[in-house]
Structures are given as C-alpha cells and as structure tokens.
Amino acid sequence: MTAPLADPAVLAARRAALAAPHMAPLARFAAALRCTTGLAVPDADPADGGIGARLLLLLETPGPSMPTTGLVSRDNPTPTGANLRRFLAAIPRAEVLIWNAVPFLIHAPGARNRAPDAAEREAGLALLPPLLELLPHLAVAVLAGRFAARAAPALQAARPGLPVLRMPHPSPTYTCTSPAVPALIASVLAEAAALLPPCRDAAA
DSSP: OOGGGGSHHHHHHHHHHHTTTTTHHHHHHHHHHHHHHHHHHOOOOOOOGGGGGGEEEEEOOOOOTGGGTTTTTSSSSSHHHHHHHHTTTTTTTGGEEESSSOOOOOOOOOOOOOOOHHHHHHHTTTHHHHHTTOOOOOEEEEESSSSHHHHHHHHHHSTTTEEEEOOOOSSSHHTTSSSSHHHHHHHHHHHHHHTSSSHHHOOO
C-alpha cells in the first residue's frame, strides 16, 4: 500500500493543517527550534493528536529522508513509517503524538543514518521539558529504541509519575532480526493503550 504522504495532495493538506488549533503550538515550537538551531526540524503530523495527545511515542532522530515530507509521521514513505502504521493501527490517532528524542536533522545531505553524538543527545534531551509543557493531557510515554530510552530520566523529572515504557525501534533494521521484536513492540503499545484513562466524553 502506498504511504499516504507520498501523495502530494495529501502532504499539502497536512502542511496546511499545521495551523489547526491542536497543532499550532507544536508548529510554533518546531519553527522556534529551526530558528535557534539553524537545522531542519520536522513538524508533528496534524493527522495525529497534537497537543491533545495522551500517548507520546518518542523515536530517535529524523531520518535522512525527512526533508521529503517535513513531518514526523507514520504516513511517511519509509519502511519505518509502514511499520508504524501497522503497529499503531489499534490506537486512535487522536491519542498519539510522534516525536524524536533529538528533534533536528543530524544527517548531511546524502549521508547514511547515524546515531547522535553526545552533544546532539544532550541538546535533544534538553528540549523535552518544553515539549511536555505543550501536552497537558499526556498519560504515558513510549520510548522506541536504545537511544530514545535515554530520555526516560528527563521525562520523569519533567513529569513526575508519568508512566514511561520502552520498546524496540520500529525500523526494519530491528524488526526483521527476530519475530520476538515485532511481538514485543505490539505488547508494549498494547500496555500503553491500556494505561490511557477513559475519555471524558465516554465517562460522562
């Protein structure tokens, strides 16, 4: 199945939706990061929950193909995007915000993916508290991959008591190594979904 954001019309509509109320604060946050760092910083996907999200899925870094869409999204035309669409299918999109532990692009044009260095890691983790300030309804965070797992102390310091779960990264680099990896990802996401409190409307 073709990734939704491979369609220029879909991508244009998503970019326009960054001005929507649930997205505007996050779009301003990303724009400020682009200004202060001078680096490319993708926006969150307006098809997801934005500031209303109750589940934060924290990946590692924007991939080298990020400039194609400029969005952190399950709908990106990448193998990781395809895996995210599959793994997140059972969780309503309005519940989820996908972001990166290091939110700015660290790859030179044409370079292969690499892990962040120490300075990039520290710079990214320092940006998590202001991100959390934009997520008043956050109920659980899921850290995808070994690097994102290092964000746990920063998240728990900024939001004491927040449940923080860890899972393997959804890249095919990891999911294809063993059937146990996709099973673990699915299990962790099911646990995260179970931690979401009932919606206010449902409880009324």
